[in-house]
Amino acid sequence: MKKIAVVTGAAGGMGRAIVDRLRADSFHVIGLDIDAIGLADMLSDGFEGISIDLTDPKEIKKAFKQIEANHKGVDALVNNAGTCFMSEFPNIPVGEFERQMALNFSGAFHCCQAAIKLMAGRDGVRKIVNISSNGAYNFDAFDPPHYRASKAALDTLTKDLARRYATDKIAVNSIAPAMTETPLFGVVSKEVLEKAIAQMPHGRAMQPSEIAAWVGFLISPAGDVSSGNVIILNQGRDVR
Numbered sequence: 001m002k003k004i005a006v007v008t009g010a011a012g013g014m015g016r017a018i019v020d021r022l023r024a025d026s027f028h029v030i031g032l033d034i035d036a037i038g039l040a041d042m043l044s045d046g047f048e049g050i051s052i053d054l055t056d057p058k059e060i061k062k063a064f065k066q067i068e069a070n071h072k073g074v075d076a077l078v079n080n081a082g083t084c085f086m087s088e089f090p091n092i093p094v095g096e097f098e099r100q101m102a103l104n105f106s107g108a109f110h111c112c113q114a115a116i117k118l119m120a121g122r123d124g125v126r127k128i129v130n131i132s133s134n135g136a137y138n139f140d141a142f143d144p145p146h147y148r149a150s151k152a153a154l155d156t157l158t159k160d161l162a163r164r165y166a167t168d169k170i171a172v173n174s175i176a177p178a179m180t181e182t183p184l185f186g187v188v189s190k191e192v193l194e195k196a197i198a199q200m201p202h203g204r205a206m207q208p209s210e211i212a213a214w215v216g217f218l219i220s221p222a223g224d225v226s227s228g229n230v231i232i233l234n235q236g237r238d239v240r
């Protein structure tokens with residue numbers, strides 16, 4: 001029997017790489033994304049998609065009910081869905097603030113609630129990996145405050161759940177990448193993007209597969225002993 005992994009934002013740049021990594025590691029992967037066409041394109045042996053708006057807790061509940069009915073349980077959850085709205089602080093519209101928090105934090109919160117119930121009784125150490133951002137920690141880069149705050153909240157959730165579920169053998173970690181080449185690069189101007197990439201020590205952006213490899217490592221048995229960590233991936237950019 002294949003183990004079951006749920007990946008949110010599966011149809012995006014990072015999401016596709018994470019799905020590929022976990023499929024290669026013999027998981028059956030269920031992708032949750034609002035992009036129904038993107039998910040349909042990905043349909044293959046070892047992958048199925050559920051089209052869902054992760055800002056709606058009722059839709060999350062329904063999706064996990066479907067997963068429970070079809071697969072009985074969940075072994076790994078990757079909360080990867082997220083976006084970066086870029087309005088300047090004094091002018092951030094209420095709706096933009098709420099949507100940023102709803103997708104980047106609340107969606108992940110509700111997926112953790114639903115997935116943890118379905119992890120009960122599964123073999124081995126079950127895994128949650130939250131995709132945070134270097135933006136929560138590096139205040140030199142361009143990231144806006146509501147984006148940083150949504151990711152900082154996610155990392156606090158990581159630590160709480162890691163502690164809360166340690167003896168239940170559910171390991172919870174965050175991965176906080178810096179500049180990774182995905183469609184999300186489109187939220188900033190060419191000038192801002194070039195400057196941010198030039199600040200990367202290797203002189204290039206990271207690739208989604210490089211982040212996915214770390215997700216795969218944490219979810220593999222080698223990752224069993226790590227929980228409650230926020231792993232920064234940035235080629236050493238912010239070491240002082």
Ligand SMILES: NC(=O)c1ccc[n+]([C@@H]2O[C@H](COP(=O)([O-])OP(=O)(O)OC[C@H]3O[C@@H](n4cnc5c(N)ncnc54)[C@H](O)[C@@H]3O)[C@@H](O)[C@H]2O)c1
Pocket residue numbers: 008009010011012013014015032033034035038052053054055080081082083084103131132133134135176177178179180181182183184185
């Ligand atoms: N790319 C980077 O440089 C970078 C750096 C740090 C952190 N991150 C984080 O990585 C994660 C993945 O981002 P990415 O770079 O692959 O971006 P992306 O835009 O390529 O992918 C985001 C995915 O989320 C989905 N999505 C958006 N709104 C949704 C909703 N309401 N419901 C369900 N799905 C929704 C999109 O359809 C898309 O498939 C995000 O959490 C992002 O904050 C990215």
